[in-house]
Amino acid sequence: MLDLLSILSIAIIITSLGVFSLRNYQFSIYTYAVQTFILVSIFFTLAFRFDAEQLSIWGMIAFFTKVVFIPMLLLKLVKKLDVKSEDEPVSGFFISPIIAMGFSLAISMAIYPIYLEFSLIKEAIPLMASITVFMMGIFGFILRNSAIKQILAYCMFENGIHLSLALMAYNSPEIAELGILTDAIFAVVIMSILAQRFFKYFGSLDVSKANELKG
């Protein structure tokens, strides 16, 4: 019988597939908001079950920044640019989610036993979820061509890291969590500004069209 923590962890994996795969920007952003809401719920569940008071404060901060502020910012960006659906990803709309989820799960299966050894909270399914969400974010960057989807991918791997932090290092000083969160918000704001600039110069959000520089 699965407990609440495992159900929430599985839900966070499923939402990562949604954020990654949904073509419509608005749906994708809403799914991200749902994912972050689940993350916040996990924070509160952990706080309650493991007597980790810090996590309720993290949960509250994450609610305002990641469930409310970042989705609002991205929705505003989508509205401003008047874009609806993303451009064709690398290897197509059907195959890319399969590749991303397949590899993410495989990597998380391989790594989670090491995490389990040191984690403050030794729960296998949430640890696997943290690695899967992180890897889905990384694959989002690699496989999706849309600048907005790449920002969402950044937000997603950020969620994975926050879940890892909550499980493995919830007793770390608050300044650590605050620092990481501040960086993330600035990163999303800066990436949104650059996405607007990108749209202005390239007439599209498809970053694969930017190939004037050869690396």
Place this chain on the structure above:
Amino acid sequence: MNIELLLFLILIVPLIISGLIWFLKKDLKILTSIHLGGAIIEAILGLAAVASVVNGKTYFIFDQMLFLDAVGGVFVTLIAITGVLVNIYSIKYMQWQVESAHITEKDVKLFFSLSHLFIFTMTFSVLANNIVLMWVAIEATTLSSVFMVAINKGKKSTESAWKYIVICSIGLAFALYATVLLYSAGFSVINDSHSTMLWTTLMSHAKEINSDALKLIFVFALIGFGTKAGFAPTHTWLPDVHSEGPAPASAMLSGILLKCALLGLVRYYAIVGNSTLGFEFVQSVMIVSGLLTVFVAALFLIKQHDVKRMFAYHSIAHMGVIAVGLGFGGFLGIFAALFHTLAHSFTKALAFCVTGNIQKIYGTRNMEKMGGMIKIAPITAILFGIAVCSLVGVPGFAIFVSEFYIIQEAISSGGYIPVALFIIGLIIIFIADFSHYNLATFGQSKTEVQCGEVERKANAPLIALAALIIIFGIFTVDSWVSLLNSAVKIIIGV
């Protein structure tokens, strides 16, 4: 001055200067004076702080979350000296850009403000004893510099800025994972949440931390900090960003930023090296990564005709050289790697600032179209020559010293195959560079020359950098050697 106060000041002054420039009106005269005055004060404070740690002492502030040890002292030296000289050069450079209508006065204000914010984030990353704060600061260096790179608007500039933030953010995500894992693995031994975050505590408990976890942690740290430092194969952001950014931004990025990211890796190198694994594991990983980086850069260098892209690939190559130094290890290898950070910082700052002059003179970055620089702009040509000579490791220039030490360490430790490969890499770089230098400096110019030699004021900081390259190449600077000796002892845990 009280050292604790000094540490606080070297951190906070750049932030104040940045804020001041940000909030003042866009009167270029006033902004320039504050920018210049601020840069000089930052350098004086930085060097004064370094003077206190030359003999190996370590000072802490803010409940040990920030500290300055000799290792950090090496990097504060780069921030202080390279930072001030590049910031001085940026005044003239920005003036040219405004005159040629490439940017507006508003952009100059933004650039000056960001350049001090950038100095703040880099100093923060060097002073952080708390490993999470160090990560936060290194990520913040990307965020604070992205609009310095993209100050010129347009397709290429936007593309390079996007690449920069995306690749570095992905890379650093792995570094954050390394940080979380290290905390977690360390906590099971140290059992105190505050001190488990501290590099100094982790170092003293390194032997008790699980060695399997440390292997994974080091690989993650290498991917993370290595991406930001420009190691192959995740170096691809670097040539684009360095070639598209304004010359002073490239100089600052290449001269200082890459080394700050490297310091993050050095801190992990020290912890893992001092664990039960010993230095063998980190050294073998670093040597493979370093040689790969040197070769990738050397091969790309051959076909570069864009002067800024050429120097960008040099940055990659020399980060590879530093990695190889750490890879051969031993006292001399690590000493050489740290020496190389300074040698490369001065050389690369000079090189990129010279490209600012070159672009002003020729209006192009393509070396095939240049020519006759020695007649048109002799001082710029000589400064260009000094930068190239140092970059390829000609004796008498700073980079030769560290490369010589690395080879010496490699031979004495019996690493004949890696050293042979290393030397081959350096030879390729040598040939590629001199052929390019000849193209630009001698013969006939194939493009319409925009102006002759640039103003003395613009060249003054470059001459200072050139002088430093030669001084560190010829003389033994005692305080610098003491600082390096103290730093190496900290890293190898003596």
